[in-house]
Amino acid sequence: MKRILVIHGPNLNLLGKREPEVYGRITLKQINNELRKVAKKNNVTVTIKQSNHEGEIVDLIGKAKKKFSGLLINPAAYTHTSVAIRDAISASQIPTVEVHLSNIYSREEFRQKSLISPVCKGAILGFGIKSYILGLQALIDLLNAK
Ligand code: DQA
Numbered sequence: 001m002k003r004i005l006v007i008h009g010p011n012l013n014l015l016g017k018r019e020p021e022v023y024g025r026i027t028l029k030q031i032n033n034e035l036r037k038v039a040k041k042n043n044v045t046v047t048i049k050q051s052n053h054e055g056e057i058v059d060l061i062g063k064a065k066k067k068f069s070g071l072l073i074n075p076a077a078y079t080h081t082s083v084a085i086r087d088a089i090s091a092s093q094i095p096t097v098e099v100h101l102s103n104i105y106s107r108e109e110f111r112q113k114s115l116i117s118p119v120c121k122g123a124i125l126g127f128g129i130k131s132y133i134l135g136l137q138a139l140i141d142l143l144n145a146k
Helices: 028-041 054-067 076-080 083-092 129-144
Strands: 002-008 044-050 070-074 096-100 122-125
Touching: 002 028, 002 054, 002 129, 028 044, 028 129, 044 129, 054 083, 070 083, 070 129, 096 129, 122 129
Parallel strands: 002 044, 002 070, 070 096, 096 122
Antiparallel strands: none
């Protein structure tokens, strides 16, 4: 069975209470439950982590190579700043899909650049929880096509 690592970056633990006008009222727990359902339907396992710490995310990705065949990541604010996370993905060579709840290109200028996208297979953004569902499905399809 294929194993997928899901990483939620900083402040995503606050979903539901955090800027609902931008991110909606959905909680991280609800997102994770939906991801588990998609995984089950597709016969893959998901391991889900959330971290507010850049180094911890780098470590998770660094260790993922041995255990996981794919990575689904919402790097949150680190999307726009983290060369370290980008390099970790690049070094790991794990097929990665980037997701965002909001459309980062329609927001503040500082969000309109992702340092992560160039090292990912693709990105899905702007569809709320659906970005995660579509992203996971795309990653599974990609891994199954290998
Ligand atoms: C986000 C977009 C980022 O700009 C922001 O810092 C987040 C969430 C999203 O899912 O829309 O924390 O990644």
